[in-house]
Amino acid sequence: MIQRLSFALGLALLALLGAAAVAEATPRMSLTAGTPCIACHVNPTGGGGRTEVGWGAMSRVGAVTWSDLGLDSLHEAESNGWMDGRIAVGLDFRLQAARLGNPTLDEARGPDDPVVPDYTVFPMQLQPYLVLQPLDGLSLYGTFAAGPETFRGKLCDEVFPGMSCFEAFALYEPKGALPTVRLGVFQPAIGVRHDDHTLFVRGDARDRRRPIIAPNYAEPGAEVLLQPLTWLRAEVGAYAPQGLDKTLNGAVSTADLWPVAYNARLTFLPYLRIPVEVPAEDDGFGDDGFGDEPTTEDYVINTWIGASAYGSGDFLLLNGFLGVGIHEGVALVAEVSHSQRTLDYDTLNAWVGLTYTPWAWLTGALRAERAQTQTEVDKEITWSYVAGLEFFPVPGVEIRPEYRLVQTESYLFGQATAQLHLFY
Amino acid sequence: MTQESAGMNRRAFLQLLGCGGCALALPGVAGCTIAELYESGGGELAFSVAEPRFSALGAVDGVATADVAGRPLILIRTGEDTIVALNRLCTHVQCDMGPTQSGRWDGEKLICTCHDSHFDAAGKVLKGPATRDLAAYPVTFDPGTGEGRVVVGSTPEPEPEDPTPEEFRDLVNPYADDDADALARGQEIWSAQCATCHGAQGESVAGFPEPVPTAFQSGTSGYSDGYLLWRLRTGAATGPENSIMPAYSAQDLSDDDAWKVITYLRSLGP
Numbered sequence: 142m143i144q145r146l147s148f149a150l151g152l153a154l155l156a157l158l159g160a161a162a163v164a165e166a167t168p169r170m171s172l173t174a175g176t177p178c179i180a181c182h183v184n185p186t187g188g189g190g191r192t193e194v195g196w197g198a199m200s201r202v203g204a205v206t207w208s209d210l211g212l213d214s215l216h217e218a219e220s221n222g223w224m225d226g227r228i229a230v231g232l233d234f235r236l237q238a239a240r241l242g243n244p245t246l247d248e249a250r251g252p253d254d255p256v257v258p259d260y261t262v263f264p265m266q267l268q269p270y271l272v273l274q275p276l277d278g279l280s281l282y283g284t285f286a287a288g289p290e291t292f293r294g295k296l297c298d299e300v301f302p303g304m305s306c307f308e309a310f311a312l313y314e315p316k317g318a319l320p321t322v323r324l325g326v327f328q329p330a331i332g333v334r335h336d337d338h339t340l341f342v343r344g345d346a347r348d349r350r351r352p353i354i355a356p357n358y359a360e361p362g363a364e365v366l367l368q369p370l371t372w373l374r375a376e377v378g379a380y381a382p383q384g385l386d387k388t389l390n391g392a393v394s395t396a397d398l399w400p401v402a403y404n405a406r407l408t409f410l411p412y413l414r415i416p417v418e419v420p421a422e423d424d425g426f427g428d429d430g431f432g433d434e435p436t437t438e439d440y441v442i443n444t445w446i447g448a449s450a451y452g453s454g455d456f457l458l459l460n461g462f463l464g465v466g467i468h469e470g471v472a473l474v475a476e477v478s479h480s481q482r483t484l485d486y487d488t489l490n491a492w493v494g495l496t497y498t499p500w501a502w503l504t505g506a507l508r509a510e511r512a513q514t515q516t517e518v519d520k521e522i523t524w525s526y527v528a529g530l531e532f533f534p535v536p537g538v539e540i541r542p543e544y545r546l547v548q549t550e551s552y553l554f555g556q557a558t559a560q561l562h563l564f565y
Numbered sequence: 566m567t568q569e570s571a572g573m574n575r576r577a578f579l580q581l582l583g584c585g586g587c588a589l590a591l592p593g594v595a596g597c598t599i600a601e602l603y604e605s606g607g608g609e610l611a612f613s614v615a616e617p618r619f620s621a622l623g624a625v626d627g628v629a630t631a632d633v634a635g636r637p638l639i640l641i642r643t644g645e646d647t648i649v650a651l652n653r654l655c656t657h658v659q660c661d662m663g664p665t666q667s668g669r670w671d672g673e674k675l676i677c678t679c680h681d682s683h684f685d686a687a688g689k690v691l692k693g694p695a696t697r698d699l700a701a702y703p704v705t706f707d708p709g710t711g712e713g714r715v716v717v718g719s720t721p722e723p724e725p726e727d728p729t730p731e732e733f734r735d736l737v738n739p740y741a742d743d744d745a746d747a748l749a750r751g752q753e754i755w756s757a758q759c760a761t762c763h764g765a766q767g768e769s770v771a772g773f774p775e776p777v778p779t780a781f782q783s784g785t786s787g788y789s790d791g792y793l794l795w796r797l798r799t800g801a802a803t804g805p806e807n808s809i810m811p812a813y814s815a816q817d818l819s820d821d822d823a824w825k826v827i828t829y830l831r832s833l834g835p
Contacts, residue, residue: 240598241657241658242657242658242659243654243659244600244601244602245602245652245654245656245659246602246635246636246652246700247700248700248718252602252635255600255601255602256697257598257600258658300680301679302667302678302679345666347661347663347666348660348661348663348666348667351660351661351666351667351679391666391667391669391678395665486665518618519632546599550603551602551603551635551637552600552601552602552603553599553600553601553603554598554599554600554601555597555598555599555600556598556599557598
């Protein structure tokens, strides 16, 4: 029983981990655990630096644990913080192997022999986190995302237009029913947070290198988070849309933005608890009256359904999302995103993802996406299908092999990719 | 080490071996790369700066985009008389260098704002990270009319070679199109010898078996004088298969009368 409880606890704790900074894991983990992202991440919308709970869970999840390897000192480490948790640190590092780009036509070779990009291994993310808690309820959070150009002298490497190489905010979580307040440079609560740039849902089917909401997108602003009931959460915020302006108005202006952007997200989080009788395990002492009776456990189905609106001037991005998860590790997430702007330029994107986590250290994931961009003269539709694994061989290490198939109006491209993710 | 932890180790090892192996092997198992291009045959685009979508090309350094036969093109007016057409997908990681996307033409080079690759007006890489040149496509442009044409992919069908033999090729009808005497004589001959098959107005005779002899009614203005005289002199030998057009030698029809028939024939054309 203890073993089962430990296993269940490990599973739940893993689920509590939240996204490892820039992955699509947030929905899965939040749904299967039934807890908000802030349980394991300092950032209320998930991703990035981990809380002590999140770090603790992470440090024990692996097909082989530190204890299995005889490294009990690592296994028994209790926190990523010092001074009673007043200072905490974290890190995400990702190494990616993929064919960057798409098949292209070489006019000399002809359409039957397209040029396929070579496999490239490149550092995709190097992101340290620092969290200070000078007062109870007050967190100061800072993170910096280094890019390839950072190491060539350009400190802030904006790989995607509109992305931010840092986040820095103060988060005040008063006791009682008062709202949580966030002030600084951070990503507004838009739909389901993703920093995986391969997801189309916040992108542009015409140019997938130029997403509407870039990975690591962040703006200077203020946000109020309210959760008056366990099943109802709302965020309202105002921002200076500097990054958005870069995305939409790079070479040519495509949207008239106000000096301020507004954002609101409303999420319902109903859950269903079904009592299930669990037969007693044989404890080896026969029918001795101790632990011989069946017990009742709750079978929990977590759900969330919500919508967000993010806009400025005549730009508006609407997101609707739905998630269902159970403790056994199955999670289903769907999201629809629609944007419009000044020019006759609309996007309508959607994705649906299914994950199954049979063991805390292994998750299988399937994902299908559709992105559509409609302009005055053109309509472009792109489809994507991804199948992959999230495998944690030892705590702090994730290996993520994937096969992805992308179909656009111009090409069909399927490739295997692999990612090594080290995190603390 | 306790018995329990030893058991966990074995299990963990087997789990690692099994599932971890599967995870690591996935790229290998499913590692085949699929790459297929659509709509990559040849094609062409006729454009005019009078069209709103190409209006930016009305001025030097103006830029417009168009997709032709699967190629995403960027058209750049590099000078008063010149427009160039390049594939607008950056060869680095295929950022779209359209002006509303990730591209900027600064008057000398096309800049991909994704990773700052630069290309010249001929598509050659000036600055990486891109290493391959952009494909460039031939453009014809008439600054007087503001109209132009881009050809992509396979070379368009060549203009049909003029079949007119050399001895006929440069011959010119001595009679003007409105020469009344020539028209009258030509009509006289036409009515007597040609109208039986071609009809009084060149409209062909109803019920005439294939090939219907209407060739002269349309497009006569596209034929040279020498070509028409050659067809008249050689008849079916130069016509389509199964043609029963007789050949009119100089003995049957003098050069002078032949030119008058041709003068009349041209008056029938659309």
